[in-house]
Amino acid sequence: MKQIIELSVNGESSEFAVEPQETLLEALRDRMGLTGTKEGCGTGECGSCTVLIGGKPILSCLTLAVECHKRDIVTIEGIGDGNDLSPVQQAFVDCGAIQCGFCTSGMVLSSEVLLKENPNPQEKDIYKALEGNLCRCTGYNKIIEAVHKASEQMVTEQE
Amino acid sequence: MRLPKFEHVQPSSREEASRLLQEHGSRARLVSGGTDLYPRMKYGLTRPDVLISLKGLPATPPTVDPNGDLHVDALMTLADLARSQTVLEKTPLLSEAALSVASNQIRHMGTLGGNLCQENRCPYYNQTHTFQFVEPCFKRNGDQCYLIPKGKKCWAVFSSDTAPALISLGASATILAPKERRQLPLENLYTGDPLKPLTISDGEVLTEIIIPCPLSLRGTAFMKFTLRGGMEYAALSVAVVLDMENDGVLCRAARITVGSVGAGPIRAGKGENAMAGQRLSKNLFQEVAQLVVSETHPFPHHGYSAAYLRACLEVETRRAFSLAAEQITRNPGDPG
C-alpha cells in the first residue's frame, strides 16, 4: 500500500506516494532525478549510494523511503554552493582523487561528514570514515591526500 | 537490486512491536537498521509479508544503574555505541567490537540488537537462487550442504562482532514478550543451530543489553581477524575478559568467547577454567590458547580452511590474552 511521504532533500521538500519496498536510492534517482547517488551493488557493500540523513552518512540502497518522511537528506547535489565547489570537492578535483567518478559522490559525502566532526583527522580516522567506500581506480592514495588537503583548507578558512 | 513487496508497519513502542509480531506470526519480521535483513530480502532468501520497523523509535542513551551495571538500548546504532563515552569508560571492549563492525555507514544504520540477531552466513546461501544454484540447501529447507557435500549438517557461520564481546562481558539480554519481560544470559540467545540461530520466538523483541561491571581489576581484549580490514565479516574473532584478584597477579576468572567460526558464538569453557586461579604468564597464555582451539572446532568458511582457522585462532587468542593482560586496570569507581 502506498504511503504519502514528504522528502526534504538538499533543503527542498516534496511529497511522493511510495510503496513500502521503495528504497531511498530509488526515490532519489527515479522520482527526483538525483542520479548523482549511485548504485554499485545494492546490498550495502560499496558505499556508492551514500547520502546524509540528519548529517550522518547512510546507505540509501538499504534505507526505505517511507522511513525518511520529514528527515533531512543531503545528496551530492546538495554539496557545494551553486557553481562553487565545497573545499572537499575542490580538493578531490585538485588532488586527482577522481578517476572514473562512480565512487566519487559517496567518497565526497563520507569525507564531508568526517571533516565536519573531526576537522583535523589522522590517517586512521580517514580510514575508519571511508572504509565503507570502495574505489577501484585510485588505490585511495589521492583520496587520502584530498581529505588532508580539504582539512587544511577548512582549518585555514576558519582562522 | 530491488526489495520484494511487503507491508510496512511502524509501531510507536517496543510493546506494540511485540504485540504486532505475535499477531502476524511467521509472516512478520522485526527490522531496525535493515543492513542484515534487506540484502537477504533482495537476494530472495527471506520474504516476510510484514515488516515491523523499529526505526522511528528513539534509543535511550546508555545508563549505569545503582549496581554499576551498564544498560544499553538494543536500538542504539553501532556508531552511537562506539562513540558513547559511558560505554567507553565502563566496557571499552564493547566500544571496540562495535567499531569493528562493517563500515562507517553501516554502523550508522545498524543497531546493537540487529547485530546480535543477525542471520548466519555461507557463500552458497548468501546469494540469489535464480539460475546459479537451484537445489535448496539445509538453510533453504533442503536436505544437502552444497559446500561440504558429505556434511550432514549446515555449515553457515554466525558472524556478529558484538556478540562474543558481550558474552565475554557476561551480558544479559532483556526480551520483551507481549505478556512478559524476561532476562536471559546473552549466550542463551544462541541455539548453535545454523538453521535457526536464535532462541527468541515470534512476538519477542530484544530490547536491552545489561552488562555487569564488577568492581575489580579487569583486562579485556577483542581480536577480529580479516583479510582486508574494513567492510568485512571476521574470519574469526575472539573476545577475552580477565578478572584479576586484587593483587593484580592471579586471574580470578576468565571469559573467552570465539566468534565467526561456528553456528553461534562459542564460549571456551575449558580455556576459562584453565586460566582461573593462575598466575598470568606467556606460557599460560599459550597453553590456554591451545585449549581454546581444541574445544572450538572452527568451521571452514568463506575460503578459510579449518586448519588455517585453528592455527590463526591460537595466535589471536594468545595475543588477546597478552593485550588483556597489558590493559588490566581498575574499574572506574572502584575504590581499590
Place this chain on the structure above:
Amino acid sequence: MENKLDYVGQRIPRKDGPVKVTGRAKYTVDVQLPGMLVGRILRSPHPHAKILNIDVSRAERLKGVKAIITSDDTIGVKHAFVDTPRYPADEPPIAKDRVLFVGEAVAAVAATDADVAEEALSLIKVDYEPLPAVFDVEEAMQPGAPEVHTSHPKVKEPLSNIAGKTESGWGDIKTGFAQADYVREDRFESHLRTHGYLEPQATVASYEPGGKLNVLTSSQGPFFKRAKLAQTLGLPFSRVRVHKAYVGGGFGGKIDLFYHEFCAALLSMKTGRPVKIEASREEIFTAYRHGEPLIIEIKTGVKNDGTLVAQQFRVINKSGAYRGTGVVVIFLAWGFIIGAYRVPNFKYEGYAVYTNNPPRTAQRGHGCPQMRFAVESQLDMIAEKLGIDPLEIRLKNARQAGEILPNGDNVYNCGLTECIEKAAEHTEFKKKYGQARSASPSMGSIRRGIGIGVSAYITGSLIYPNSSSTVIKMNDDGTVTLLTGALDIGQGAETILCQIVAEELKLPMEDIEVIAADTETTPVDIGSWISGNAFVTGNAVRVAGTEVREKLLSIAAEELEASLEDLVLKDKCVYVAGSPSHKLTYQQLVSLSIQKRDGDPIIGEGHWRTVRGEPYHPSLATTKGRWSDSYAFGAQVAEVEVDIETGQARLIRAVTAHDCGFPINPTLVEGQMDGQVSMALGHAFMEEVLMKEGRTLNPSWLDYRMPTIHNTAKSEVIDVITERYEIGRPYRTKEVGEGYVSGILAAIANAVYDAVGVRLYTTPFTPEKILQGLGKLK
C-alpha cells in the same frame, strides 16, 4: 619555434572533475528515455546442457510484457572478440540448442517494469538435458574429456578442447640449454579475479523510426561495440550509433559484446521502444567475464654470471566456454616476455583451453601480471642459487635503447636499466635485501621484506579499428572543439588530449570543448583498452592541432606581413615576436580565414596508427609480424610486512620507476600507478573469485575482497624521462595504465620470499599458503 611547454607535462586537474564531484556526470544507468522498457535476461542454470524446448507462452501472456526473444529471433550470426579465418567467431548472441556455461543467456524479456520482467523470466519454461561438463583446464585437455567445442583443427596433438595455440621461438633451444651452467624448471599458476569496476554494466538501446539503432552502453570504446552489434543484428554499420555516457571504470571487463547489449538492442528493435538493461552486481560476478588465469611452466638456462641463454615456456590459459580473448592472451603472454630481457634461444607454446566455466576476458595487463610474476620469481630463485643479487641479474639481461626484438620491433628509447637503478637506489634495495632472513627471532612476529620486479609493455596494438583519428575545429569566438572517438573511462583520456590541443594552439584548457566517443559524429578511435590512447590518439590530436596552428599562422603571416618564423602563439593570439602589439586574435583569424580562404573556418584533421606502415596485427598463432612501435618499461620495488604467526602479509610501500616516455599529465600518471599498485596488492593478497563446478561462490563485494582504504600502500612514482614533447613533432610516449600492475605483483612475491623465505608459486598469497610455507599448518 621555442619549445616551452605550458600544458603538456603539467599537473592540470582533470576536465571532468567538477561534473563528477557534483554528481552531474551522467552514466548509462542514469539515462531515462520516454516510454523506456526494462529488460532482463534468462540464464542457463547448467554448465552444459542441450536445450530441448523453450516455452515462452505463459510469460508472453503476462500483463506488461512487451517482447520476449530467444535465439530464434536472432539472425544466427555468431560473434567473438577474435573473428579471423583461423579463429572464426564461436559465440551465439543468445544460446541456441546447447548451453555451455552457467549464466549463458537463453532468452530475454522487455517489460514495463523490472518486477514484471523478472516475473516473466520465471514463467519461461526451458527443458534441458544436462550433459557432462568439465571445469579443470588440465582435465579438459585430456583426450576423452567432455567436449565443450571440438579441438582446433590445426592443433595436431591429441588434446581435447583446444581453442587455439600460439607457438614461437628463435635461436636453438637445445643448444641454448646445453650452453647453460644452471637450468631450472618451475610451474606457476594464477587465479581468477574480477575487474572490479564500480559501475555495473548497463545499456540503453533505442531503435528509432527510420531504422536507426541508438545505443548508450557502459564500454571501453564505442567503435568495437558498433561493429559487433551491427554484425549480430544484421544492420549496416551506419544504422548503429553507439555513443558516450560517462563510464565507471573498465579495466578490460567492458570490451566484449555482452548479452545485455545485444538483447537490449534486439528488444528495442522488436518493440520500437527504448530498452534499458542493467546488470546487477551479482550477475556481474556470476555470469559476466572475469580475467584469465594462466598456468605457466618455465625452463630457464643461465650462465654462472647470470646471463640468460635459453628459456622455454608452456602456458595454458584457463579459458571458459567460448574462445573470447583466450587466443589473445596466449599471444600476449609471449609478448610480455620478449620486451624486458634478452634471451638468445627461446621456445614458447601457449594453449587456450575450453572449459564449462563462464567465458573470460582481458583484464588490466592482460597476461602481463601473471607472466611477470612467474618470470621474475624464477629469476630471483636463479639469482639466489648463483649467489648474485636480484638487481645484478636484471641489469645484466635488461634490454637497452635501440635494441631490435625478435619480432622486428625496435624498443627505441628504452629506459629499463635506469628504472632498475633508480628504483633500487630510492629504496636502498641493496642495503635492505636479505636482512629479514638473517634477523633474530626476538624481533616479534613481523618480518619485513623487499623485492623487485620489472615489466615491458606495448603502447597500442593493431586491433580493430586500428586507427585513431581526430578533428579540431575552431569556433567563431576563437575557442576550439575537439572531436575524438576516444572514450574516457576514468583514466583521463579527454584531459590529456585537451592538454595536447592546448599546447599545440597555446589555448587555455577551458577554451577547448570535447565531443567524444560517438560513432556518428566523431572519427574512429582505437578505444580505451589497448594502452594506446596517449600515444596513438594523442599523436592524432597533435597532427590535427598542427594543421590548425599552421592555418592560423599562415593567415596571420599574410595579414601581419611577417614571416612564419617570427610569429608566436600566445593567449589566443598570434603575435610578431618582439612586437606584442602587432597581433591578431584567434577570433579575428577565424573570420579572416573564412573571408580569404574560400570559407575555411579552420579545421584540422589528424590520424595515427599504432605501427605505421604495418598492415596487419601479427599472427596470434605464430607471433610473426611487427607488433608495437613504442614499449614502456618499468621497475617496481615492493616492501612487505609478513606476520609469521598468522601468515598475513601486507604491502607497505611500492616504488614505481617508470619509463613512460614523458608524462603528459604527471597527476594522471600517478593515479594510474597508484591504482595499479592497489589492484596488484588485491591480486597478491586478498581477491579471488571462488568457483565450484562453474558456479560462483562469492558474488559480492563483501565476500570478494577488493582492497579497501585500510589496505592502501604508500605509492611512490619516479619518472624516467626518455622522450621529449616538441610542438609540431611526432612523439613516442608510452603506456602507463597496464604494465605497472605486473612488475609490482612480481615484486610483492619476491618481497614475501625476502621476508620469510617462503617461495609462492600460486597467487593469491594467502595467510594460509604463507603459514603452510613456514611449516606451521597442521
